Amino acid sequence: MKSVFHSALHGEKVGALLRVVALSCLSLVGCGWPQGSVIEIRPEAHLPTKTWRWELVRIYPHDPAAFTQGLLWHDGALYESVGLYGRSAIRRVDLTTGKALAEARLPSRYFGEGLALVGDELIQLTWREGIAFVWDRRTFELKRSVRYAGEGWGLAPFDGELILSDGTEILRALDPRSFRERRRIHVVSERGPVTMLNELETLGRLLLANVYQTNLVAVIDPSTGTQIAQIDFGRLFPESARTPEMDVLNGLAWREETRTLFVTGKNWPLLFEVKLFED
Secondary structure: OEEHHHHHHHOOOOOOOEEEEEEOOOOOOOOOOOOOOEEEEEEOOOOOOEEEEEEEEEEEEOOOOOOEEEEEEEOOEEEEEEOOOOOOEEEEEOOOOOOEEEEEEOOOOOOEEEEEEEOOEEEEEEOOOOEEEEEEOOOOOEEEEEEOOOOOOOEEEEOOEEEEEOOOOEEEEEOOOOOOEEEEEEOEEOOEEOOOEEEEEEEOOEEEEEEOOOOEEEEEEOOOOEEEEEEEOOOOOOHHHOOOOOOOEEEEEEEOOOOEEEEEEOOOOEEEEEEEEEO
């Protein structure tokens, strides 16, 4: 048994064959990223999905009024994107109390979604509005907004890009400044496409993706599009212990200094810290 952090750091590759189709660009060398150029990454072979185990480290309070859409941890602080029309906001949260230390609200016509940090900027998606809001991490001042096509669900930085999910099996790799689409990653397991990908979190050379409406988290190698493992959080906060006001699991934040993962859900009163293991 070993901590999965080490595997993620060293980027152990899945033996998958890739079929890469370049659209509107005959060669990647020297072509830059002209408008309309998109690379499609589709796995043609994949290994059986492994199971990663988790162990509970600690439980913290969480605001039960927070419809969690995005979660991240940086420099000793927890940041959260909260959804629903008329209630969407971005927050800096006190880990020990679950209360907001700072907050900026979105206009009522926007439904907040995934959240990512690039430099000192917090980038927050919206669901169907096609606009990402860029906030100053320290002051929560709105610096600018960026348009993008399609729905926005989850967002995570990866290798100089932003990876965006939209509820399908496709992850889109975007330029972090312009949001221009560079690549499309089709996520599959040995059973076929892995759909309903939602909240995203970077873990070394891998991505974690909450599978919406389930207690499952997919572990994805974005260089191949292969789901290499799954994590089942069904026992973390059993549905039998939830009230009707509590919604599904959603919210993943990697805590680098302790090599642990924060996990919560929409309108959950609790935030869980777990350690991950690959058996």
